[in-house]
Amino acid sequence: MAELGYSEEYQTYLDSLTKETLLKILENAYTEVFVTDADDRYVYTNPACMRHYGLTPEQMKNMNLQSELRPERWKISLSGRVKKSKKVIIAENKYYAMEQNVVTISVPILDEDGNVEMIVSTTQDPINSYDFSIKNEVKTIVSEEEDSGEIIGSSKAIKRCLSILQKVSKTDINVLILGESGTGKSFLSKYVHTNSLRRDKPFISINCSAIPETLLESELFGYVPHAFTGASNKGKEGLIKIANGGTLFLDEIGELSLPMQVKILDVIENKRFIPVGSTTPEHADIRIITATNKDLYQLVQDNKFREDLYWRLNSIKTTLPPLRERPEDIISLANYFLNVFNEKYKTNKYFSKKVPPLLCGYHWPGNIRQLRNLVERLVILSDGKVIEDYDFQRFTSEEESGSKRVVNSDYESVMEEAERKLVENSYLFYKSSRKMAEALNISQSKAYRLIRKYVYDEKED
Numbered sequence: 529m530a531e532l533g534y535s536e537e538y539q540t541y542l543d544s545l546t547k548e549t550l551l552k553i554l555e556n557a558y559t560e561v562f563v564t565d566a567d568d569r570y571v572y573t574n575p576a577c578m579r580h581y582g583l584t585p586e587q588m589k590n591m592n593l594q595s596e597l598r599p600e601r602w603k604i605s606l607s608g609r610v611k612k613s614k615k616v617i618i619a620e621n622k623y624y625a626m627e628q629n630v631v632t633i634s635v636p637i638l639d640e641d642g643n644v645e646m647i648v649s650t651t652q653d654p655i656n657s658y659d660f661s662i663k664n665e666v667k668t669i670v671s672e673e674e675d676s677g678e679i680i681g682s683s684k685a686i687k688r689c690l691s692i693l694q695k696v697s698k699t700d701i702n703v704l705i706l707g708e709s710g711t712g713k714s715f716l717s718k719y720v721h722t723n724s725l726r727r728d729k730p731f732i733s734i735n736c737s738a739i740p741e742t743l744l745e746s747e748l749f750g751y752v753p754h755a756f757t758g759a760s761n762k763g764k765e766g767l768i769k770i771a772n773g774g775t776l777f778l779d780e781i782g783e784l785s786l787p788m789q790v791k792i793l794d795v796i797e798n799k800r801f802i803p804v805g806s807t808t809p810e811h812a813d814i815r816i817i818t819a820t821n822k823d824l825y826q827l828v829q830d831n832k833f834r835e836d837l838y839w840r841l842n843s844i845k846t847t848l849p850p851l852r853e854r855p856e857d858i859i860s861l862a863n864y865f866l867n868v869f870n871e872k873y874k875t876n877k878y879f880s881k882k883v884p885p886l887l888c889g890y891h892w893p894g895n896i897r898q899l900r901n902l903v904e905r906l907v908i909l910s911d912g913k914v915i916e917d918y919d920f921q922r923f924t925s926e927e928e929s930g931s932k933r934v935v936n937s938d939y940e941s942v943m944e945e946a947e948r949k950l951v952e953n954s955y956l957f958y959k960s961s962r963k964m965a966e967a968l969n970i971s972q973s974k975a976y977r978l979i980r981k982y983v984y985d986e987k988e989d
């Protein structure tokens with residue numbers, strides 16, 4: 529039990545509570561309470577577990593949790609993390625059979641020697657299954673995509689972006705984040721939010737291209753009761769209202785239809801919105817961050833994006849460089865993801881020394897997302913402890929087979945280009961002709977010649 533230093537009087541009161549009363553409380557709690565011991569064996573669950581697993585507490589008690597409610601069936605396996613950190617972990621999670629995410633809070637109970645004795649996990653229902661809004665109180669601390677939220681990168685390019693984002697985060701100015709897919713636009717929009725004065729309020733993210741236009745309007749602005757056929761008779765709160773006081777991140781803003789652009793402009797200029805089916809405007813206190821991988825100005829030229837909205841969104845613009853243009857960050861990101869997945873899959877793999885130059889030389893069309901996914905696959909699928917160069921080559925060529933890369937068909941120039949990339953990246957990584965020669969299995973004099981040809985000659989030009 530938590531040491532709260534109760535008064536004697538209150539402690540006596542607690543002691544007087546009967547087992548029957550305590551069970552009545554637990555058994556009737558709407559939130560799932562699920563307790564396991566340090567060996568992941570069943571201790572207790574209340575009937576709320578039926579909503580989540582379709583199993584009664586009795587069925588759960590008779591199950592082998594490790595084999596039947598297996599950790600890998602969860603998006604994030606929490607018990608190992610709690611036991612290792614001995615800290616409370618909050619995660620947006622999903623059991624494979626659930627339709628939507630749930631929020632689980634796992635609390636370790638420590639014995640007198642500081643060892644984990646039990647883990648008490650409470651699981652809240654999918655957030656949009658509630659009719660009333662408790663959403664502002666839920667803060668996601670762990671989600672699969674986020675990892676620890678640590679920003680990895682020391683290249684000048686990423687530092688420049690971070691410095692801009694840091695400066696604007698304390699203001700309410702609109703920020704537009706540009707960059708290819710997977711460069712970290714959503715990730716950095718969260719960084720702006722968590723560094724802003726709005727950090728204790730909700731951060732709501734919506735991908736404008738993923739939702740049909742009619743649905744997007746009711747998702748963003750909400751609707752009044754019976755606003756349209758099939759609408760709930762209670763109406764629905766929109767994301768703008770839910771984000772009140774916080775930040776709304778509109779991803780793929782270039783995909784917004786022209787009528788929706790007018791409505792978003794109204795939110796920005798007049799700080800108001802009108803729920804679907806209503807005529808009464810409501811106040812919107814939100815900061816808007818937008819992102820796109822499209823050329824927004826070109827869309828303006830093509831009359832597909834409103835110029836007035838473009839200029840409003842564009843107050844501060846920053847472009848995240850593609851990963852291939854910041855090879856300095858590739859190795860630190862790869863090592864970071866290697867740690868993340870070693871921890872997740874309880875492995876202890878590492879890259880052979882031939883892998884880093886290959887990582888740097890690859891063109892990463894899917895940017896950081898592709899690197900993350902590739903490292904995860906390498907950790908799961910490579911044989912043995914060491915991730916070898918051929919593992920990397922196999923997985924990247926598997927990914928590319930079928931992709932439409934334009935290939936220069938002139939043999940000499942293709943080979944020269946490949947050699948140039950290999951040398952540039954190896955030298956950037958090893959910073960010495962001796963180490964580079966060793967890694968590429970060539971003589972040091974050959975390495976030196978190649979460095980002169982591709983690195984120094986180019987710099988001297």
Ligand SMILES: Nc1ncnc2c1ncn2[C@@H]1O[C@H](COP(=O)(O)OP(=O)(O)OP(=O)(O)O)[C@@H](O)[C@H]1O
Nearest residue numbers: 673674678679680709710711712713714715896897
């Ligand atoms: N600097 C970083 N450090 C660590 N992880 C990062 C960094 N930037 C991005 N990531 C991770 O890379 C992945 C892709 O990032 P994100 O989803 O933000 O890209 P995006 O540019 O928004 O992509 P899209 O345009 O396709 O939506 C995520 O898993 C994110 O956590």
